[in-house]
Amino acid sequence: MKHKVSFELELKKHDYPGKFIVLEGIDAAGKTTHSFELVDKLKREGHKTVYTKEPTDGEIGRLIRQVLVENIKVPPVALQYLFCADRAVHQEKIISYLKKGHTVISDRYFWSAVAYGIADLSGVMDYYLTVYSVLSFYNQFISPDFTFFLDVEVDEAVRRIKKSHEHREIYDDRDKIIKIKDSYEKLINMFPEEFIVINANKPIDAVSKELLEQMRRKI
Ligand SMILES: Nc1ncnc2c1ncn2[C@@H]1O[C@H](COP(=O)(O)OP(=O)(O)O)[C@@H](O)[C@H]1O
Ligand SMILES: [Mg+2]
16 A cells, blocks of 8 residues: 655754764765864863764674674664664763763764665665655754765775775775765765765865864854
8 A cells, every 4th residue: 555655854953052063974084083183172272072983882882883894684774773772872972961061073973874874775775765764763863063074085085994904994895985975975965054075085184174174164
C-alpha cells in the first residue's frame, strides 16, 4: 500500500550561553589538527573552550569504531542508530558545557553520520529518500552554531594519509573517500546556510588563519 508522507525538518538551535562549533570534512581534511589548534588558540585568549568528537570515546563510540575498523558487516541503518545513540550521550556533555558558557569544538558531528549514511545507502534507496530518512533522526539533536567544512581535494587527502603512516582513520580507501566527498557536497548544496566552506588544500597555517578569521566574523 502506498502512503504519501512528507515532513519538514527543523534543525534545533540552542539558546545556551556557549557556542557550539563543528569541524567536518573527509578523512585527512585536517579536522583534528584544526580542532586542537582552535581550542588552543581560544583558550590562550581566555575563552573557556573544550574539544570533543564523534564517534565519542564512550562505550557506544568505541563500539562504532570497532565495527568500522574491523569492517564488521552491519546493516547501514544499524550503524546510523549506533551513531544516534552515541550522539544522545554526547549531547548531554555538549549541553552541560554550553550551559556553563564554554565554546565547544566538535571534531565531526551529525553531518558526518549523514554523509557516511548517504554513501552507504546510495544504490539501495532513492537519494532524497535516503537523505530524509537519515535526517529524520536529527530533530532530537541540537544543531551547531557553525559547521566548518574543511574542503580538501581527494588526491591531497590521500597524499596526507599515505604520508602519515600512523594516520588511519575509519574510512580510508580512495573510492570510499570520493563517495563521502560527493555526499558532503550534496548536503552542502541542499543546506547551504548550515555550512561555512573553508579551502583546506592550503598549508596548515593558511587554513588556520582562514578558520580563525571566519570564526571571528561569526562570533
Ligand atoms: N593543510 C594541511 N596541509 C598538509 N598536511 C595537513 C594539513 N592539514 C592536516 N595535515 C596532515 O594530514 C594528516 C591528517 O590530518 P588530521 O587533522 O588528522 O585530519 P582529519 O582529522 O580530518 O582526518 C595529519 O598528518 C596532518 O598533520
Ligand atoms: Mg581526525
